[in-house]
Amino acid sequence: MAELRISYECVIGLEIHIHLNTAAKIFAPEAVTYGAPPNTHLSPLTIGHPGTLPYLNKGVIERAIKIGLATNCSIASKVGFARKNYFYADLPKGYQITQDQNPICSDGFLDIQLNEKAATKRIGIERIHLEEDAGKSSHDQEAHTAVDLNRAGSPLIELVTKPDIRTADEAVAFVASIRQLVRYLGISEANMEKGQLRCDANVSIRPLGSSKLGQRTETKNLNSLRNVKRAIEYEFKRQIGIAKKEGIIEMATLTWDEQRNSNFAIRSKEQAHDYRYFPEPDLPPLLITEAQLTQLKAQQPELASERKRRYQNELGLSLYDATLITEDLADAQYFDQLIAANIPAKQAANWLGVHLRAWCNENQKTISEFPLAPEKVAALIRLVIDGAISSSVAAQQLLPLLLENPNANPQELAKKNQLILKDDDDWLLALIDATLEKYPDKVKAYKQSKKAKGLIGLFMGDIMKAAKGKADPQKTKKLLSERLSA
Amino acid sequence: MKIDEATFQHLAKLSKLQFSKEEQAIIQKDLERITDFFGLISAVDTTAVEPLIYLSEQENVSRADEARNTLAREDALRNAPKHDGEHFLVPKMIDK
Numbered sequence: 001m002a003e004l005r006i007s008y009e010c011v012i013g014l015e016i017h018i019h020l021n022t023a024a025k026i027f028a029p030e031a032v033t034y035g036a037p038p039n040t041h042l043s044p045l046t047i048g049h050p051g052t053l054p055y056l057n058k059g060v061i062e063r064a065i066k067i068g069l070a071t072n073c074s075i076a077s078k079v080g081f082a083r084k085n086y087f088y089a090d091l092p093k094g095y096q097i098t099q100d101q102n103p104i105c106s107d108g109f110l111d112i113q114l115n116e117k118a119a120t121k122r123i124g125i126e127r128i129h130l131e132e133d134a135g136k137s138s139h140d141q142e143a144h145t146a147v148d149l150n151r152a153g154s155p156l157i158e159l160v161t162k163p164d165i166r167t168a169d170e171a172v173a174f175v176a177s178i179r180q181l182v183r184y185l186g187i188s189e190a191n192m193e194k195g196q197l198r199c200d201a202n203v204s205i206r207p208l209g210s211s212k213l214g215q216r217t218e219t220k221n222l223n224s225l226r227n228v229k230r231a232i233e234y235e236f237k238r239q240i241g242i243a244k245k246e247g248i249i250e251m252a253t254l255t256w257d258e259q260r261n262s263n264f265a266i267r268s269k270e271q272a273h274d275y276r277y278f279p280e281p282d283l284p285p286l287l288i289t290e291a292q293l294t295q296l297k298a299q300q301p302e303l304a305s306e307r308k309r310r311y312q313n314e315l316g317l318s319l320y321d322a323t324l325i326t327e328d329l330a331d332a333q334y335f336d337q338l339i340a341a342n343i344p345a346k347q348a349a350n351w352l353g354v355h356l357r358a359w360c361n362e363n364q365k366t367i368s369e370f371p372l373a374p375e376k377v378a379a380l381i382r383l384v385i386d387g388a389i390s391s392s393v394a395a396q397q398l399l400p401l402l403l404e405n406p407n408a409n410p411q412e413l414a415k416k417n418q419l420i421l422k423d424d425d426d427w428l429l430a431l432i433d434a435t436l437e438k439y440p441d442k443v444k445a446y447k448q449s450k451k452a453k454g455l456i457g458l459f460m461g462d463i464m465k466a467a468k469g470k471a472d473p474q475k476t477k478k479l480l481s482e483r484l485s486a
Numbered sequence: 487m488k489i490d491e492a493t494f495q496h497l498a499k500l501s502k503l504q505f506s507k508e509e510q511a512i513i514q515k516d517l518e519r520i521t522d523f524f525g526l527i528s529a530v531d532t533t534a535v536e537p538l539i540y541l542s543e544q545e546n547v548s549r550a551d552e553a554r555n556t557l558a559r560e561d562a563l564r565n566a567p568k569h570d571g572e573h574f575l576v577p578k579m580i581d582k
Contacts, residue, residue: 022551023551023552023553024551024552024553024554029549029552029553029554029555029556030553030554030555030556030557031553031554031555032553037559037572038559038572038573039559039562039563039572039573039574040555040559041555042555042556042557042559042562043555043556043557044556044557046557047557047562055547055548055549056547056548056549057548057549057550057551058548058549058550058551059550059551060551061548080539085500087502088579089574089576089579137576137579138573139578139579141575143578144568144575144576144577144578145575145576145577145578145579146570146572146573146574146575147573147574147575147576148572148573149562149574274496274500276500279537279539281539281540281541283547284540284542284544284545284546284547285539285540285545286545286546286547286548287545287546
């Protein structure tokens, strides 16, 4: 019998946990912190003392509604919580307060794009619910597990997609879009390295064309976009391997081992939890009115896609520049400030996308950590626009000088370092003539053959070198062309 | 309600409790009597009744997002059976 070749497709659903950037925890008053000394941000409630009651932080509700609105979800009119019961030392109460049957946001969607030119694809969002985070256990000590409860009670949203994602690249695009969205909404820093955004991937396979869902596995705690991609690709291949041998794919909870580039099971079907959800009676229901929703809708900030469109339509940026600048909200805000300082959009985009980004990449920092205020950079670009210095000198010499003296005035700094262009035609013509006299053969070749037009670059290079950065390239080119055609 | 062997073992596991054969016989019987007792409530017709979740009539109880610390570390650790001055120490557990 001929071997049947079945093509499989991957079916992926994501669960994304995102820390909300409130000042205080979700049900307790102490601060939400990262990297604070262990157990320094606690309250009797957080450490599970009897007689304590949870008290809901308004800030988390507003933030959850904001992402719900931005992802086209229905917002519940009545919000209640539920207890998810399980025993673990970093969960002192013995249950996690979360939402079960009635999540605050449900049934939405987000459109993703694999790149700026690809068609959009709609990914359904099943639900977004609120919950508290657990503490942290470390197992490095010999005899004990050490528990730090600072993180316990930090506010989280969990976003669950429909199984609409088909490839690892789509999954990465979705996570990146959600990360960008929550940053634009200002509800989370969503730093994956700090664990502010964590992703679980539910993966199953089915023969191409089938509409039935296969048995899925869940890979937990993917903490970078790279790991999302690798873990899904690995699990897809693993399941195909099993299916080809006519084996059975079993339900399992897996963890991704970055070093070994493979996964392993942390829980099998037999060990599956029984969480015994029930409504949390200690938190009275919260009613969300239409008036509140209308008000929050009006307060929604401009999102990346809208900003991108505006940059193209109103400021005339290319799709490429607009995409690059709106990728990160901090970049877009910096750009806006350059525009506010009357820098033309194309030049602002160019400086931000090339020179400032180069500094960020070199120093592995973000634009928010760039030492120069937008006004300072605007003053520098203004010198180029006014023809006082050349753009290459501005980028290669004045910018580094300014970074060393962030408080200096760019114009004075340029003068002090003799970077100002010399506005002197006689001086420039003398330099041009000196160069042309140096290369009589090439001048002849240039005049005789159209193919030798490239020689102008050689002449220009020589002249600019002799001018020590003080010749205006455009003017030099103009004068040089005149001399050559004379 | 009949508490069969499988249900009993499941409950024991969830409660992190262990029972001898003799203890199990007694507890199993007790559990059956307790669930039967609560079963009496099923006699009431609740077709048009909303489930009662909250005993208080309060709604919309929330506080402003302001952080303040209410418990010093040394106080938090004071009741812990074991600690190292910084962490709560619990028996070794590896979640793998």
